[in-house]
Amino acid sequence: MTVTAIAATPAAAPATREAARTRHSRGPGSASSGAASAVDRRRREALARLSARVMPLPGRPLYAAPAPAAAGRQADAAVPAARLPQPTLTDREVEVLRTWLMLDSKPAVAEALYISLGxxxxxxxxxxxKYAELGRPASTKAALVARAIQDDIVDIDEL
Structure with missing residues (x-):
C-alpha cells in the first residue's frame, strides 16, 4: 500500500487563507454596509408604521390618531373624552355580569346568586x-369584559 502525500507549497498557503477569509466574510451576517442599512431602514419603517397604527376596540368606531405631543397638552386637556353610549342595565343584570366576570362558569354564577342557570x-x-342595540356588540365573554371596563361596571384590577 502506497501513501502519497500532497504537500502544499509555501506560496499556495497564503492564497488559500486569503480565499477562505474572503469566502467567510461574505456570509449572511456580514453583508455589505449598504444592504445592512437597507434592512435596518426597512425594519425601522415597519416598526414606525406599526406603532402609529390605530386599532379600534370591538364595537367602538375608529377615531383619529391623537395629535403629537408638540401640539401641546393644554389643548388635549380642554377637549373632554367622548363618552360611549351605555346601555341601561338593571341592578340585577349588573350583579350577574360582575359575578360572571369574576367566576369561571355560568353554573358557578347561578350557585353564587341562588338563581337558576336559565x-x-x-x-x-x-x-x-342591549349592547348590540347601541352598536357595541359583545358576543363573547372577552367582549363583555371590554364593555364592562369601558362602562366602569368593573375595574380591571378586580379581574
Whole structure:
C-alpha cells in the first residue's frame, strides 16, 4: 500500500487563507454596509408604521390618531373624552355580569346568586342585546369584559 502525500507549497498557503477569509466574510451576517442599512431602514419603517397604527376596540368606531405631543397638552386637556353610549342595565343584570366576570362558569354564577342557570343565561342574553342595540356588540365573554371596563361596571384590577 502506497501513501502519497500532497504537500502544499509555501506560496499556495497564503492564497488559500486569503480565499477562505474572503469566502467567510461574505456570509449572511456580514453583508455589505449598504444592504445592512437597507434592512435596518426597512425594519425601522415597519416598526414606525406599526406603532402609529390605530386599532379600534370591538364595537367602538375608529377615531383619529391623537395629535403629537408638540401640539401641546393644554389643548388635549380642554377637549373632554367622548363618552360611549351605555346601555341601561338593571341592578340585577349588573350583579350577574360582575359575578360572571369574576367566576369561571355560568353554573358557578347561578350557585353564587341562588338563581337558576336559565336565569343567568337570560340576563346575559339581555345584556348582549342591549349592547348590540347601541352598536357595541359583545358576543363573547372577552367582549363583555371590554364593555364592562369601558362602562366602569368593573375595574380591571378586580379581574
Amino acid at each position: 336565569t343567568v343565561n337570560t340576563h346575559l342574553t339581555r345584556i348582549r342585546a
